[in-house]
Amino acid sequence: MQDMAGNELGEAEAKLVDVYRELHRVLEMHGDELPPFALRNGTKALAALWQVMNGLDMDPGQLYDLGA
Amino acid sequence: MGESPYWNPRHETMPRTELEALQVRKLRNLVDWADASVPWQSKRLRDAGVTADSINGLDDLRRIPFLTRDEWMDAQLEDPPFGAILAAPPDRAVRYHMTSGTTGKTPIRVLDSMKDWEWIAEMWCYGLWGFGVRPADTLFVAFGYSKFIGFWGLHYAGEKLGCLVLPGGAMTTDQRVREIVEMGATVVASTPTYALRMAQEARSLGIDLAGSAVERVILSGEPAGSIPATKALIEEQWGAKAGDTAGMTELGTIMIFECAEQPGGTHVIEDHYIEEVVDPVTDEPVPYGEMGERVVTSFGRGFIPVLRYRTRDFVVRIPGSSCSCGRTFDIYEGGIRGRVDDMKLVRGTNVYPRAVEALIREHAEVDEFQIRLYTADGIRDEIEVLIEVPDADVDTDALCAELSKQLADAHESLRFDVRSVELGSLPRFELKAKRVSDERIVIGTEGERRSM
Numbered sequence: 001m002q003d004m005a006g007n008e009l010g011e012a013e014a015k016l017v018d019v020y021r022e023l024h025r026v027l028e029m030h031g032d033e034l035p036p037f038a039l040r041n042g043t044k045a046l047a048a049l050w051q052v053m054n055g056l057d058m059d060p061g062q063l064y065d066l067g068a
Numbered sequence: 069m070g071e072s073p074y075w076n077p078r079h080e081t082m083p084r085t086e087l088e089a090l091q092v093r094k095l096r097n098l099v100d101w102a103d104a105s106v107p108w109q110s111k112r113l114r115d116a117g118v119t120a121d122s123i124n125g126l127d128d129l130r131r132i133p134f135l136t137r138d139e140w141m142d143a144q145l146e147d148p149p150f151g152a153i154l155a156a157p158p159d160r161a162v163r164y165h166m167t168s169g170t171t172g173k174t175p176i177r178v179l180d181s182m183k184d185w186e187w188i189a190e191m192w193c194y195g196l197w198g199f200g201v202r203p204a205d206t207l208f209v210a211f212g213y214s215k216f217i218g219f220w221g222l223h224y225a226g227e228k229l230g231c232l233v234l235p236g237g238a239m240t241t242d243q244r245v246r247e248i249v250e251m252g253a254t255v256v257a258s259t260p261t262y263a264l265r266m267a268q269e270a271r272s273l274g275i276d277l278a279g280s281a282v283e284r285v286i287l288s289g290e291p292a293g294s295i296p297a298t299k300a301l302i303e304e305q306w307g308a309k310a311g312d313t314a315g316m317t318e319l320g321t322i323m324i325f326e327c328a329e330q331p332g333g334t335h336v337i338e339d340h341y342i343e344e345v346v347d348p349v350t351d352e353p354v355p356y357g358e359m360g361e362r363v364v365t366s367f368g369r370g371f372i373p374v375l376r377y378r379t380r381d382f383v384v385r386i387p388g389s390s391c392s393c394g395r396t397f398d399i400y401e402g403g404i405r406g407r408v409d410d411m412k413l414v415r416g417t418n419v420y421p422r423a424v425e426a427l428i429r430e431h432a433e434v435d436e437f438q439i440r441l442y443t444a445d446g447i448r449d450e451i452e453v454l455i456e457v458p459d460a461d462v463d464t465d466a467l468c469a470e471l472s473k474q475l476a477d478a479h480e481s482l483r484f485d486v487r488s489v490e491l492g493s494l495p496r497f498e499l500k501a502k503r504v505s506d507e508r509i510v511i512g513t514e515g516e517r518r519s520m
Binding site: 059068 | 370
Protein backbone atom coordinates (compact mmCIF):
# COMPACT_ATOMS: atom_id res chain seq x y z
CA MET A 1 0.00 0.00 0.00
CA GLN A 2 1.33 3.47 -0.90
CA ASP A 3 0.68 6.99 0.36
CA MET A 4 -0.29 9.86 -1.94
CA ALA A 5 3.37 10.51 -2.76
CA GLY A 6 3.93 6.92 -3.78
CA ASN A 7 5.86 5.91 -0.66
CA GLU A 8 5.30 2.41 0.61
CA LEU A 9 3.54 2.21 3.99
CA GLY A 10 4.80 -0.10 6.73
CA GLU A 11 2.81 -3.26 7.43
CA ALA A 12 1.32 -1.94 10.67
CA GLU A 13 0.48 1.40 9.07
CA ALA A 14 -1.27 -0.36 6.17
CA LYS A 15 -3.34 -2.37 8.65
CA LEU A 16 -4.52 0.83 10.32
CA VAL A 17 -5.54 2.18 6.93
CA ASP A 18 -7.57 -0.98 6.38
CA VAL A 19 -9.22 -0.54 9.78
CA TYR A 20 -10.14 3.06 8.96
CA ARG A 21 -11.60 2.13 5.60
CA GLU A 22 -13.59 -0.73 7.05
CA LEU A 23 -14.91 1.40 9.90
CA HIS A 24 -15.80 4.16 7.44
CA ARG A 25 -17.66 1.65 5.28
CA VAL A 26 -19.58 0.18 8.23
CA LEU A 27 -20.69 3.60 9.46
CA GLU A 28 -21.63 4.73 5.98
CA MET A 29 -23.52 1.60 4.99
CA HIS A 30 -24.82 0.30 8.31
CA GLY A 31 -24.77 3.24 10.70
CA ASP A 32 -28.55 3.25 11.02
CA GLU A 33 -28.48 -0.40 12.10
CA LEU A 34 -26.22 0.29 15.05
CA PRO A 35 -27.39 1.05 18.61
CA PRO A 36 -26.42 4.51 19.89
CA PHE A 37 -23.42 3.31 21.90
CA ALA A 38 -21.94 1.52 18.88
CA LEU A 39 -22.64 4.29 16.41
CA ARG A 40 -21.29 7.13 18.53
CA ASN A 41 -18.21 5.26 19.73
CA GLY A 42 -17.57 4.10 16.18
CA THR A 43 -17.85 7.70 14.96
CA LYS A 44 -15.46 8.91 17.63
CA ALA A 45 -12.99 6.18 16.69
CA LEU A 46 -13.30 7.19 13.05
CA ALA A 47 -12.45 10.80 13.97
CA ALA A 48 -9.31 9.56 15.73
CA LEU A 49 -8.32 7.22 12.89
CA TRP A 50 -8.78 10.08 10.45
CA GLN A 51 -5.74 11.67 12.10
CA VAL A 52 -3.76 8.51 11.31
CA MET A 53 -4.88 8.62 7.69
CA ASN A 54 -4.01 12.30 7.45
CA GLY A 55 -0.64 11.77 9.14
CA LEU A 56 0.15 8.96 6.71
CA ASP A 57 -0.70 11.25 3.79
CA MET A 58 -3.60 9.06 2.66
CA ASP A 59 -5.96 11.91 1.73
CA PRO A 60 -8.89 10.90 3.96
CA GLY A 61 -11.25 13.67 2.81
CA GLN A 62 -13.93 15.00 5.16
CA LEU A 63 -16.26 13.18 7.56
CA TYR A 64 -19.07 15.66 8.18
CA ASP A 65 -21.63 13.51 6.38
CA LEU A 66 -20.94 10.77 8.91
CA GLY A 67 -21.32 13.14 11.83
CA ALA A 68 -17.60 13.33 12.56
CA MET B 69 11.34 0.70 17.03
CA GLY B 70 12.96 3.08 19.56
CA GLU B 71 11.05 6.05 20.87
CA SER B 72 10.94 8.81 18.29
CA PRO B 73 11.64 12.42 19.27
CA TYR B 74 9.08 13.37 16.59
CA TRP B 75 5.30 13.02 16.73
CA ASN B 76 5.19 12.28 13.00
CA PRO B 77 8.74 11.27 12.07
CA ARG B 78 8.12 10.94 8.35
CA HIS B 79 6.61 14.37 7.89
CA GLU B 80 8.75 16.26 10.40
CA THR B 81 11.99 15.14 8.75
CA MET B 82 10.75 15.13 5.17
CA PRO B 83 13.04 16.74 2.56
CA ARG B 84 11.76 20.21 1.65
CA THR B 85 10.93 19.24 -1.93
CA GLU B 86 8.70 16.40 -0.73
CA LEU B 87 7.18 18.59 1.95
CA GLU B 88 6.27 21.21 -0.63
CA ALA B 89 4.76 18.56 -2.89
CA LEU B 90 2.63 17.41 0.06
CA GLN B 91 1.55 21.00 0.70
CA VAL B 92 0.56 21.46 -2.94
CA ARG B 93 -1.57 18.29 -2.85
CA LYS B 94 -3.26 19.42 0.35
CA LEU B 95 -3.76 22.93 -0.99
CA ARG B 96 -5.48 21.53 -4.07
CA ASN B 97 -7.79 19.47 -1.84
CA LEU B 98 -8.51 22.47 0.37
CA VAL B 99 -9.38 24.72 -2.56
CA ASP B 100 -11.59 21.98 -3.97
CA TRP B 101 -13.36 21.58 -0.60
CA ALA B 102 -13.84 25.32 -0.06
CA ASP B 103 -15.04 25.83 -3.61
CA ALA B 104 -17.58 23.01 -3.34
CA SER B 105 -18.79 23.61 0.21
CA VAL B 106 -18.62 27.31 1.03
CA PRO B 107 -20.32 29.59 -1.53
CA TRP B 108 -18.75 32.65 0.10
CA GLN B 109 -15.28 31.18 -0.37
CA SER B 110 -16.16 29.84 -3.80
CA LYS B 111 -17.05 33.31 -5.05
CA ARG B 112 -13.79 34.73 -3.74
CA LEU B 113 -11.82 31.95 -5.40
CA ARG B 114 -13.71 32.07 -8.69
CA ASP B 115 -13.44 35.85 -8.85
CA ALA B 116 -9.67 35.39 -8.61
CA GLY B 117 -9.74 32.68 -11.27
CA VAL B 118 -8.63 29.99 -8.83
CA THR B 119 -9.83 26.40 -9.06
CA ALA B 120 -8.31 23.25 -7.60
CA ASP B 121 -7.18 22.16 -11.05
CA SER B 122 -5.25 25.38 -11.50
CA ILE B 123 -3.07 24.74 -8.43
CA ASN B 124 0.16 23.27 -9.74
CA GLY B 125 2.73 24.64 -7.34
CA LEU B 126 3.13 26.71 -4.21
CA ASP B 127 3.46 29.84 -6.34
CA ASP B 128 -0.20 29.39 -7.25
CA LEU B 129 -1.07 30.08 -3.63
CA ARG B 130 -0.42 33.75 -4.31
CA ARG B 131 -3.32 33.88 -6.76
CA ILE B 132 -5.70 33.26 -3.86
CA PRO B 133 -6.94 36.51 -2.29
CA PHE B 134 -5.98 37.33 1.28
CA LEU B 135 -8.61 36.82 3.94
CA THR B 136 -8.64 39.52 6.61
CA ARG B 137 -10.13 39.51 10.05
CA ASP B 138 -12.40 42.37 9.02
CA GLU B 139 -13.80 40.30 6.15
CA TRP B 140 -14.39 37.41 8.52
CA MET B 141 -16.15 39.69 11.02
CA ASP B 142 -18.22 41.30 8.28
CA ALA B 143 -19.34 37.87 7.11
CA GLN B 144 -20.41 37.11 10.67
CA LEU B 145 -22.28 40.38 11.04
CA GLU B 146 -24.10 39.86 7.74
CA ASP B 147 -25.18 36.35 8.62
CA PRO B 148 -24.95 35.88 12.38
CA PRO B 149 -23.81 34.12 14.42
CA PHE B 150 -21.12 32.40 12.33
CA GLY B 151 -21.31 33.99 8.89
CA ALA B 152 -21.44 32.22 5.56
CA ILE B 153 -18.09 30.62 6.24
CA LEU B 154 -19.16 27.17 7.36
CA ALA B 155 -18.49 24.18 5.14
CA ALA B 156 -20.89 21.91 7.03
CA PRO B 157 -24.21 22.38 8.86
CA PRO B 158 -23.81 23.70 12.41
CA ASP B 159 -25.54 20.61 13.80
CA ARG B 160 -22.45 18.58 12.86
CA ALA B 161 -20.34 20.59 15.31
CA VAL B 162 -19.40 19.41 18.78
CA ARG B 163 -17.51 22.51 19.99
CA TYR B 164 -18.12 26.25 19.99
CA HIS B 165 -15.39 28.77 20.78
CA MET B 166 -14.68 32.44 20.26
CA THR B 167 -11.73 34.80 20.25
CA SER B 168 -10.72 36.43 23.50
CA GLY B 169 -11.53 39.86 22.13
CA THR B 170 -8.33 41.45 23.40
CA THR B 171 -8.22 43.72 20.37
CA GLY B 172 -11.59 45.18 21.35
CA LYS B 173 -13.26 43.99 18.17
CA THR B 174 -16.24 41.76 17.61
CA PRO B 175 -15.19 38.26 18.65
CA ILE B 176 -14.83 35.63 15.96
CA ARG B 177 -17.02 32.60 16.58
CA VAL B 178 -15.95 29.16 15.43
CA LEU B 179 -17.35 25.63 15.32
CA ASP B 180 -15.57 22.30 15.22
CA SER B 181 -16.72 18.80 14.40
CA MET B 182 -15.53 15.68 16.16
CA LYS B 183 -12.81 15.09 13.57
CA ASP B 184 -11.69 18.74 13.64
CA TRP B 185 -11.54 18.70 17.42
CA GLU B 186 -9.32 15.61 17.29
CA TRP B 187 -7.12 17.46 14.79
CA ILE B 188 -6.87 20.44 17.15
CA ALA B 189 -5.46 18.14 19.82
CA GLU B 190 -3.25 16.52 17.19
CA MET B 191 -1.49 19.84 16.52
CA TRP B 192 -0.78 20.25 20.23
CA CYS B 193 0.64 16.71 20.22
CA TYR B 194 3.34 17.89 17.79
CA GLY B 195 4.28 20.55 20.29
CA LEU B 196 4.05 18.52 23.49
CA TRP B 197 5.84 15.48 22.11
CA GLY B 198 8.43 17.64 20.36
CA PHE B 199 9.26 19.37 23.64
CA GLY B 200 9.71 16.06 25.42
CA VAL B 201 6.33 15.47 27.10
CA ARG B 202 5.65 11.73 27.43
CA PRO B 203 2.85 9.44 28.69
CA ALA B 204 4.40 9.19 32.16
CA ASP B 205 4.08 12.94 32.67
CA THR B 206 1.55 14.68 34.89
CA LEU B 207 0.32 17.79 33.12
CA PHE B 208 -1.24 20.69 35.03
CA VAL B 209 -3.21 23.11 32.85
CA ALA B 210 -3.40 26.58 34.43
CA PHE B 211 -6.32 27.77 32.36
CA GLY B 212 -9.87 28.98 32.91
CA TYR B 213 -11.59 26.51 30.53
CA SER B 214 -13.93 29.07 29.04
CA LYS B 215 -15.21 29.75 25.52
CA PHE B 216 -11.75 31.14 24.76
CA ILE B 217 -9.99 28.23 23.06
CA GLY B 218 -6.67 28.75 24.88
CA PHE B 219 -5.34 25.48 26.25
CA TRP B 220 -8.38 23.33 25.47
CA GLY B 221 -6.51 21.58 22.66
CA LEU B 222 -3.50 21.06 24.88
CA HIS B 223 -5.70 19.41 27.50
CA TYR B 224 -6.96 16.84 25.00
CA ALA B 225 -3.49 16.40 23.54
CA GLY B 226 -2.26 15.51 27.02
CA GLU B 227 -4.98 12.88 27.28
CA LYS B 228 -4.13 11.58 23.81
CA LEU B 229 -0.49 11.22 24.82
CA GLY B 230 -1.53 9.26 27.88
CA CYS B 231 -0.47 11.85 30.44
CA LEU B 232 -2.31 12.35 33.69
CA VAL B 233 -4.00 15.69 33.02
CA LEU B 234 -4.88 18.01 35.91
CA PRO B 235 -7.40 20.65 34.82
CA GLY B 236 -6.58 23.85 36.66
CA GLY B 237 -9.77 25.80 36.00
CA ALA B 238 -11.77 27.72 38.62
CA MET B 239 -8.87 27.82 41.07
CA THR B 240 -7.08 30.67 42.76
CA THR B 241 -3.39 31.12 42.08
CA ASP B 242 -2.34 29.76 45.45
CA GLN B 243 -4.58 26.72 44.96
CA ARG B 244 -2.95 26.07 41.61
CA VAL B 245 0.56 26.38 42.98
CA ARG B 246 -0.21 24.04 45.86
CA GLU B 247 -1.80 21.46 43.56
CA ILE B 248 1.12 21.55 41.13
CA VAL B 249 3.46 20.72 43.99
CA GLU B 250 1.21 18.32 45.89
CA MET B 251 0.24 16.31 42.79
CA GLY B 252 3.81 16.17 41.54
CA ALA B 253 3.03 17.80 38.21
CA THR B 254 5.97 17.41 35.83
CA VAL B 255 4.61 19.69 33.12
CA VAL B 256 2.71 22.96 33.53
CA ALA B 257 0.90 24.82 30.77
CA SER B 258 0.39 28.55 31.22
CA THR B 259 0.79 31.94 29.63
CA PRO B 260 4.26 33.43 30.26
CA THR B 261 2.74 36.14 32.40
CA TYR B 262 0.87 33.67 34.55
CA ALA B 263 3.89 31.41 34.89
CA LEU B 264 5.67 34.35 36.51
CA ARG B 265 2.58 35.12 38.59
CA MET B 266 2.48 31.56 39.94
CA ALA B 267 6.21 31.73 40.73
CA GLN B 268 5.59 34.94 42.63
CA GLU B 269 2.73 33.31 44.53
CA ALA B 270 4.93 30.30 45.36
CA ARG B 271 7.53 32.63 46.88
CA SER B 272 4.92 34.31 49.04
CA LEU B 273 3.69 30.89 50.18
CA GLY B 274 7.21 29.78 50.97
CA ILE B 275 7.04 27.05 48.33
CA ASP B 276 10.24 26.09 46.53
CA LEU B 277 8.91 25.81 42.98
CA ALA B 278 12.36 25.21 41.52
CA GLY B 279 12.65 22.21 43.81
CA SER B 280 9.29 20.78 42.69
CA ALA B 281 8.80 17.93 40.19
CA VAL B 282 8.06 20.36 37.34
CA GLU B 283 10.49 19.75 34.46
CA ARG B 284 8.77 21.59 31.63
CA VAL B 285 6.61 24.68 31.30
CA ILE B 286 4.59 24.94 28.08
CA LEU B 287 3.98 28.58 27.22
CA SER B 288 1.38 30.07 24.90
CA GLY B 289 -0.89 33.06 24.46
CA GLU B 290 1.69 35.85 24.45
CA PRO B 291 4.86 36.67 22.48
CA ALA B 292 6.79 36.70 25.74
CA GLY B 293 7.30 32.93 25.52
CA SER B 294 10.14 33.59 23.12
CA ILE B 295 11.57 36.73 24.70
CA PRO B 296 14.91 35.41 25.98
CA ALA B 297 14.91 37.41 29.23
CA THR B 298 11.32 36.48 30.11
CA LYS B 299 11.92 32.87 29.27
CA ALA B 300 15.14 32.76 31.29
CA LEU B 301 13.28 34.23 34.25
CA ILE B 302 10.57 31.57 33.99
CA GLU B 303 13.13 28.79 33.68
CA GLU B 304 15.05 30.08 36.68
CA GLN B 305 11.99 30.52 38.88
CA TRP B 306 10.48 27.16 37.96
CA GLY B 307 13.75 25.24 37.71
CA ALA B 308 12.35 23.83 34.46
CA LYS B 309 12.70 24.12 30.69
CA ALA B 310 10.23 26.54 29.14
CA GLY B 311 8.98 25.94 25.60
CA ASP B 312 7.06 28.43 23.50
CA THR B 313 4.04 27.68 21.33
CA ALA B 314 1.54 29.90 19.55
CA GLY B 315 -1.88 29.38 18.09
CA MET B 316 -5.03 31.28 17.26
CA THR B 317 -8.76 30.76 17.54
CA GLU B 318 -9.12 31.25 13.80
CA LEU B 319 -7.18 27.98 13.38
CA GLY B 320 -8.42 26.36 16.56
CA THR B 321 -4.98 25.32 17.72
CA ILE B 322 -1.24 25.94 17.55
CA MET B 323 0.68 26.29 14.33
CA ILE B 324 4.18 26.61 15.81
CA PHE B 325 6.08 24.99 18.65
CA GLU B 326 9.50 25.03 20.19
CA CYS B 327 11.30 21.67 20.12
CA ALA B 328 13.37 20.18 22.94
CA GLU B 329 16.56 21.57 21.40
CA GLN B 330 15.27 25.08 22.17
CA PRO B 331 16.69 26.73 19.07
CA GLY B 332 15.51 30.20 20.05
CA GLY B 333 12.42 29.92 17.95
CA THR B 334 9.42 27.83 17.03
CA HIS B 335 9.03 25.26 14.26
CA VAL B 336 6.10 25.71 11.87
CA ILE B 337 3.93 22.57 11.58
CA GLU B 338 4.33 22.60 7.84
CA ASP B 339 2.56 19.36 6.99
CA HIS B 340 -0.67 20.97 8.26
CA TYR B 341 -0.15 24.60 7.33
CA ILE B 342 1.37 26.80 4.69
CA GLU B 343 2.82 29.86 6.36
CA GLU B 344 3.83 32.81 4.20
CA VAL B 345 5.71 35.85 5.47
CA VAL B 346 4.88 39.04 3.61
CA ASP B 347 5.63 42.72 3.83
CA PRO B 348 2.54 44.14 5.59
CA VAL B 349 2.50 47.17 3.30
CA THR B 350 3.46 45.82 -0.13
CA ASP B 351 2.11 42.29 0.44
CA GLU B 352 5.23 40.94 -1.25
CA PRO B 353 6.97 37.88 0.25
CA VAL B 354 9.99 38.63 2.39
CA PRO B 355 13.07 36.37 2.37
CA TYR B 356 14.46 34.28 5.19
CA GLY B 357 15.78 36.40 8.04
CA GLU B 358 13.58 39.44 7.44
CA MET B 359 10.62 40.45 9.53
CA GLY B 360 7.19 40.31 7.97
CA GLU B 361 3.56 39.44 8.61
CA ARG B 362 2.38 35.84 8.89
CA VAL B 363 -0.22 34.70 6.41
CA VAL B 364 -1.62 31.26 7.15
CA THR B 365 -3.40 28.60 5.15
CA SER B 366 -4.64 25.67 7.22
CA PHE B 367 -5.34 22.15 6.02
CA GLY B 368 -6.84 21.02 9.28
CA ARG B 369 -10.18 22.47 10.26
CA GLY B 370 -12.48 21.54 7.39
CA PHE B 371 -15.52 23.11 9.08
CA ILE B 372 -14.09 26.57 8.42
CA PRO B 373 -11.58 26.49 5.56
CA VAL B 374 -8.86 29.09 6.12
CA LEU B 375 -7.04 30.27 3.02
CA ARG B 376 -4.35 32.97 3.21
CA TYR B 377 -5.51 34.56 6.46
CA ARG B 378 -3.72 37.80 7.38
CA THR B 379 -2.73 37.23 10.98
CA ARG B 380 -1.15 40.65 11.73
CA ASP B 381 1.60 38.73 13.60
CA PHE B 382 5.19 39.78 12.98
CA VAL B 383 7.68 36.93 12.48
CA VAL B 384 11.18 36.26 11.15
CA ARG B 385 11.43 32.99 9.28
CA ILE B 386 14.65 30.98 9.10
CA PRO B 387 15.38 27.50 7.68
CA GLY B 388 14.62 24.47 9.84
CA SER B 389 18.19 23.31 9.27
CA SER B 390 19.33 26.02 11.68
CA CYS B 391 18.06 23.76 14.50
CA SER B 392 19.93 20.60 15.47
CA CYS B 393 16.74 18.58 16.08
CA GLY B 394 16.59 17.17 12.56
CA ARG B 395 13.22 18.63 11.65
CA THR B 396 12.95 20.17 8.22
CA PHE B 397 10.08 22.41 9.35
CA ASP B 398 11.12 26.06 9.15
CA ILE B 399 11.46 28.15 12.29
CA TYR B 400 10.12 31.50 13.42
CA GLU B 401 13.21 32.88 15.08
CA GLY B 402 12.10 34.46 18.34
CA GLY B 403 8.55 33.10 17.91
CA ILE B 404 5.84 35.69 17.36
CA ARG B 405 7.63 39.04 17.51
CA GLY B 406 4.50 41.08 18.15
CA ARG B 407 1.50 42.27 16.23
CA VAL B 408 1.27 44.80 13.47
CA ASP B 409 -1.42 46.52 15.56
CA ASP B 410 0.73 46.54 18.73
CA MET B 411 3.12 49.20 17.56
CA LYS B 412 2.70 52.59 19.21
CA LEU B 413 3.94 55.76 17.64
CA VAL B 414 5.25 58.05 20.36
CA ARG B 415 6.66 61.42 19.29
CA GLY B 416 7.67 59.90 15.98
CA THR B 417 9.32 56.81 17.44
CA ASN B 418 7.96 53.30 17.03
CA VAL B 419 7.50 51.55 20.37
CA TYR B 420 6.82 47.82 20.48
CA PRO B 421 5.59 46.47 23.83
CA ARG B 422 7.59 43.28 23.30
CA ALA B 423 10.82 45.25 23.02
CA VAL B 424 10.02 47.13 26.22
CA GLU B 425 9.26 43.87 28.02
CA ALA B 426 12.51 42.33 26.75
CA LEU B 427 14.47 45.11 28.45
CA ILE B 428 12.47 45.13 31.65
CA ARG B 429 12.75 41.36 32.10
CA GLU B 430 16.53 41.72 32.08
CA HIS B 431 16.00 43.08 35.59
CA ALA B 432 14.81 40.21 37.76
CA GLU B 433 14.04 42.67 40.57
CA VAL B 434 10.97 43.84 38.63
CA ASP B 435 7.97 41.72 39.47
CA GLU B 436 5.28 43.34 37.33
CA PHE B 437 5.03 46.33 35.03
CA GLN B 438 2.66 48.46 32.97
CA ILE B 439 3.28 50.75 30.01
CA ARG B 440 1.11 53.88 30.06
CA LEU B 441 0.76 56.38 27.26
CA TYR B 442 -0.96 59.68 27.91
CA THR B 443 -1.26 63.19 26.55
CA ALA B 444 0.52 65.92 28.53
CA ASP B 445 -0.58 69.56 28.35
CA GLY B 446 -3.25 68.58 25.84
CA ILE B 447 -0.74 68.11 23.01
CA ARG B 448 2.30 66.04 23.87
CA ASP B 449 2.65 62.24 23.88
CA GLU B 450 4.28 60.84 26.98
CA ILE B 451 5.17 57.29 27.86
CA GLU B 452 5.76 55.98 31.33
CA VAL B 453 6.60 52.55 32.65
CA LEU B 454 5.30 51.61 36.08
CA ILE B 455 7.17 48.86 37.88
CA GLU B 456 6.70 46.87 41.06
CA VAL B 457 9.83 45.89 42.97
CA PRO B 458 9.07 43.60 45.93
CA ASP B 459 12.58 43.49 47.42
CA ALA B 460 12.88 46.40 49.88
CA ASP B 461 16.66 46.27 49.67
CA VAL B 462 16.66 47.25 46.00
CA ASP B 463 17.61 50.87 45.23
CA THR B 464 14.50 51.64 43.17
CA ASP B 465 15.64 55.15 42.20
CA ALA B 466 18.79 53.75 40.66
CA LEU B 467 16.85 50.94 39.00
CA CYS B 468 14.32 53.35 37.47
CA ALA B 469 17.10 55.58 36.20
CA GLU B 470 18.91 52.63 34.68
CA LEU B 471 15.75 51.36 32.99
CA SER B 472 14.92 54.84 31.65
CA LYS B 473 18.35 55.06 30.09
CA GLN B 474 18.20 51.58 28.58
CA LEU B 475 14.72 52.17 27.13
CA ALA B 476 15.75 55.53 25.69
CA ASP B 477 18.89 54.03 24.18
CA ALA B 478 16.77 51.39 22.48
CA HIS B 479 14.21 53.93 21.19
CA GLU B 480 16.06 56.76 19.46
CA SER B 481 16.49 58.61 22.79
CA LEU B 482 12.75 58.70 23.42
CA ARG B 483 12.12 59.75 27.01
CA PHE B 484 10.58 57.02 29.18
CA ASP B 485 9.49 57.97 32.67
CA VAL B 486 10.04 54.85 34.78
CA ARG B 487 8.40 54.90 38.20
CA SER B 488 8.25 52.40 41.02
CA VAL B 489 4.71 51.91 42.33
CA GLU B 490 3.22 50.25 45.37
CA LEU B 491 3.49 46.48 45.49
CA GLY B 492 0.26 44.83 44.30
CA SER B 493 -1.11 48.00 42.68
CA LEU B 494 -0.62 46.80 39.10
CA PRO B 495 -3.04 44.31 37.55
CA ARG B 496 -2.19 40.61 37.36
CA PHE B 497 -3.26 38.35 34.52
CA GLU B 498 -4.28 34.74 34.11
CA LEU B 499 -4.53 34.66 30.33
CA LYS B 500 -3.22 37.23 27.91
CA ALA B 501 -1.61 40.14 29.70
CA LYS B 502 -2.72 43.70 28.92
CA ARG B 503 0.29 45.73 29.93
CA VAL B 504 -0.24 48.68 27.62
CA SER B 505 -2.64 51.42 28.55
CA ASP B 506 -3.02 54.04 25.83
CA GLU B 507 -4.86 57.00 27.37
CA ARG B 508 -3.76 59.60 24.84
CA ILE B 509 -6.39 62.02 23.65
CA VAL B 510 -4.35 62.80 20.55
CA ILE B 511 -3.35 59.70 18.64
CA GLY B 512 -1.52 58.97 15.42
CA THR B 513 0.51 61.16 13.16
CA GLU B 514 -2.48 63.05 11.75
CA GLY B 515 -3.35 64.60 15.08
CA GLU B 516 -6.75 62.96 15.26
CA ARG B 517 -8.42 63.20 18.65
CA ARG B 518 -9.99 60.42 20.58
CA SER B 519 -13.64 61.03 21.37
CA MET B 520 -14.04 61.92 25.03
